[in-house]
Amino acid sequence: MKNILIFGAGRSSVFLLTYLAERASKYHWHIKVVDAEESDLAKSLRLSFSILNVRDDFAREQEVSQADLVISMLPARLHKLVMQSCLKFSKSLFTASYESKEAQQVEEEVRSKGLLFLNECGLDPGLDHMSAMRVINQIKQEGHRLEAFESFTGGLVAPESDDNPWHYKFSWNPRNVVLAGQGGPAKFIQKGKVKYIPYNRLFRRTELIKINEYGWFEGYANRDSMSYIDKYGLQEVPTVFRGTLRRPGFCKAWNVFVQLGATSDEHYIDNVEDMTYREFINSFLYYHPADTIDLKLYHSMQIPMDSEIIPKLEWLGIFEKKKIGLKRATPAQVMEKLLSEKWQLMPDDKDMIVMWHKFEYLNRDTKEKVEKNSSLVVVGESGRRTAMAKTVGLPLAVAAKLFLTDRLKQSGVLIPTQPYIYEPILNELERFGIKFDEMEKTSCLIEK
Numbered sequence: 001m002k003n004i005l006i007f008g009a010g011r012s013s014v015f016l017l018t019y020l021a022e023r024a025s026k027y028h029w030h031i032k033v034v035d036a037e038e039s040d041l042a043k044s045l046r047l048s049f050s051i052l053n054v055r056d057d058f059a060r061e062q063e064v065s066q067a068d069l070v071i072s073m074l075p076a077r078l079h080k081l082v083m084q085s086c087l088k089f090s091k092s093l094f095t096a097s098y099e100s101k102e103a104q105q106v107e108e109e110v111r112s113k114g115l116l117f118l119n120e121c122g123l124d125p126g127l128d129h130m131s132a133m134r135v136i137n138q139i140k141q142e143g144h145r146l147e148a149f150e151s152f153t154g155g156l157v158a159p160e161s162d163d164n165p166w167h168y169k170f171s172w173n174p175r176n177v178v179l180a181g182q183g184g185p186a187k188f189i190q191k192g193k194v195k196y197i198p199y200n201r202l203f204r205r206t207e208l209i210k211i212n213e214y215g216w217f218e219g220y221a222n223r224d225s226m227s228y229i230d231k232y233g234l235q236e237v238p239t240v241f242r243g244t245l246r247r248p249g250f251c252k253a254w255n256v257f258v259q260l261g262a263t264s265d266e267h268y269i270d271n272v273e274d275m276t277y278r279e280f281i282n283s284f285l286y287y288h289p290a291d292t293i294d295l296k297l298y299h300s301m302q303i304p305m306d307s308e309i310i311p312k313l314e315w316l317g318i319f320e321k322k323k324i325g326l327k328r329a330t331p332a333q334v335m336e337k338l339l340s341e342k343w344q345l346m347p348d349d350k351d352m353i354v355m356w357h358k359f360e361y362l363n364r365d366t367k368e369k370v371e372k373n374s375s376l377v378v379v380g381e382s383g384r385r386t387a388m389a390k391t392v393g394l395p396l397a398v399a400a401k402l403f404l405t406d407r408l409k410q411s412g413v414l415i416p417t418q419p420y421i422y423e424p425i426l427n428e429l430e431r432f433g434i435k436f437d438e439m440e441k442t443s444c445l446i447e448k
Contacts, residue, residue, distance in 0.1 A: 008073030009039035016393030021045040096122025107413040120415040122392040124153040130422035148360035152219040154245025158350035167247035171351035171388040186221035192238040203255035219243040253312040265332035353387040
């Protein structure tokens, strides 16, 4: 009997818990789920469950000490606490979150104890690594020269549930959407030159992408594409760019709030508990007794009256005399409150995950320049069984099975960029409809 301890039973864990529960009898696993709140999901799957505050050192360590594998589905900032207990009791740890500096700093200890700390094994980060590395390694093994790599991922609303002018609903943490792009300029390499996009320009510099059957999308740059050069072994590749997908028109409209300062999380708003959303927007605009607030906004942002941006802004209710309902808040928190209501994924709604890679390479034999595209579209089942939860939870669940059945015997602090990790995961995920479509086209003939 092997014991699996899972921290967190939130909205992203449904497919993870279901996958492991369905295989527990076959592989003789005992699964224990702990969370700060009651979990109907864990109970419905008949899993052992306890309410636990992860900051309670004694309770946390008592649970970790009995586990053979620990999986953390908690917010990334709390992984550090779980990691400390795993090191103390020599337990391996899997997460879907970005590899932290704290994890990198203990790699020697992890390796010396024969443990595996596997991070970035979800959607993005996770499936993006695995699917990209499969193609990159194939191109290299065939002797071709990779010249460009671009990668985009988006958590969106499925077409059948798309009923608002933004063509967007939340299937993930709303706060991350509001703060997207902050904390430094986007950084990437293009034709061998390092490029930067500051936050105030991020949502104006977008790229249009078409995916068959699903139409057009627009992508804006992620904060740091350069860190993936070493992770993916792309040191000689002139163009490396990673971004986030939205439907066309989203970025131009969102840029209004960026330019206003309404997405700032660096200061608190005075008297916000007495404010309406209309007054909130007006607090960023110049004073003029004759202008209405909407006209002031359109004039200051140079938005024409026939612009497609206007229906988006008005639909959000930013000009309504509705109380915000927060006692203390930054501008970003006000926006998060509003958007959580307007972009809410309803129980019958379906979300959609879209991932798209572009690889440009020089064919070794023909000297032709080839563009290869790899795309993934996954549509959710409902507002609870989302595509987001599926693509985050299932890769982690399959990795856990590989580890518990002794098919992952490596030690250290790793992400899934090696074939021995990503090949069995990608192969099994195809059974769940998580399958990448690939197509190639020759763009031109390069003279010798």
